[in-house]
Amino acid sequence: MTDFAPLAGTPYVAVIFTSQQADDVAGYGEAAEAMEALAREQPGYVGIESARSAGGFGITVSYWATDADARAWKHVVDHVDVQQRGRSTWYERYAVRVAKIEREYGWERDMRPSHDRSGSTE
Amino acid sequence: MTDFAPLAGTPYVAVIFTSQQADDVAGYGEAAEAMEALAREQPGYVGIESARSAGGFGITVSYWATDADARAWKHVVDHVDVQQRGRSTWYERYAVRVAKIEREYGWERDMRPSHDRSGSTE
Numbered sequence: 001m002t003d004f005a006p007l008a009g010t011p012y013v014a015v016i017f018t019s020q021q022a023d024d025v026a027g028y029g030e031a032a033e034a035m036e037a038l039a040r041e042q043p044g045y046v047g048i049e050s051a052r053s054a055g056g057f058g059i060t061v062s063y064w065a066t067d068a069d070a071r072a073w074k075h076v077v078d079h080v081d082v083q084q085r086g087r088s089t090w091y092e093r094y095a096v097r098v099a100k101i102e103r104e105y106g107w108e109r110d111m112r113p114s115h116d117r118s119g120s121t122e
Numbered sequence: 123m124t125d126f127a128p129l130a131g132t133p134y135v136a137v138i139f140t141s142q143q144a145d146d147v148a149g150y151g152e153a154a155e156a157m158e159a160l161a162r163e164q165p166g167y168v169g170i171e172s173a174r175s176a177g178g179f180g181i182t183v184s185y186w187a188t189d190a191d192a193r194a195w196k197h198v199v200d201h202v203d204v205q206q207r208g209r210s211t212w213y214e215r216y217a218v219r220v221a222k223i224e225r226e227y228g229w230e231r232d233m234r235p236s237h238d239r240s241g242s243t244e
Contacts, residue, residue: 003179004140004142004215004217005140006125007217007219014219014221015138016136016138018126018127018173020126024233041243042215049140049179050175050181051173051175051179051180051181052173052175053172053173053175055177057171059173059181059183061140061177061181061183062139069141072200073162081220085172087229088231092230093126093228093231094229095127095129095226095227095228095229096226096228097129097136097223097226098223098224098225098226099136099222099224100221100222101221102189102221103218103219103220104217104219105217106215106216106218107209107213107216107217108215109144109210109213109214109215
């Protein structure tokens with residue numbers, strides 16, 4: 001999935017998952033899609049953004065309405081992982097940061113003005 | 123840059139920059155490297171993580187010790203942008219979210235145990 005999550009109005013919660021893929025990523029694509037589909041069904045789901053470079057370093061940010069929703073999602077992920085046993089196969093390393101979003105703004109080429117005046121400073 | 127930022131100890135601040143590149147990205151690579159070099163010189167700099175998929179959707183997360191450091195970095199970016207006029211050329215759309223990191227944990231293949239017991243649940 002390579003699309004923007006909505007600017008949902010602060011405060012809400014970001015779960016920043018950064019990872020380095022291992023060499024063997026068999027089954028990873030299907031599992032990632034299944035996880036995103038599962039996320040969309042969870043209470044408080046706002047959106048997911050994901051990017052992965054050619055070298056295998058990736059960032060996925062999932063957005064949640066509340067911290068309780070983010071915690072519940074971690075519980076779901078942990079449980080699914082036990083069944084898929086995928087995480088320790090697909091990743092060399094990962095880090096997770098859970099953060100409360102306090103400010104946000106966006107810009108789009110054909111849709112000025114946006115929430116911010118970036119590009120028109122001074 | 124495709125590397126991990128340190129788990130710096132909560133609380134600290136994440137600036138999540140998500141973007142869709144435009145077709146014309148001439149000069150982008152050099153500018154991105156220059157911006158990262160500039161970031162490293164700023165007060166409160168913790169780290170930067172960045173990934174961009176083949177379709178041009180990218181996520182860059184910069185980490186800062188305090189919210190004041192993150193705000194100061196935005197001021198620097200705005201000022202540099204005025205000179206480079208790059209942002210409106212290189213991007214079709216972008217969004218920025220500033221968030222306070224409240225929890226974090228990591229896992230690495232050859233360095234268990236880490237800050238979390240992910241993968242060994244149940």
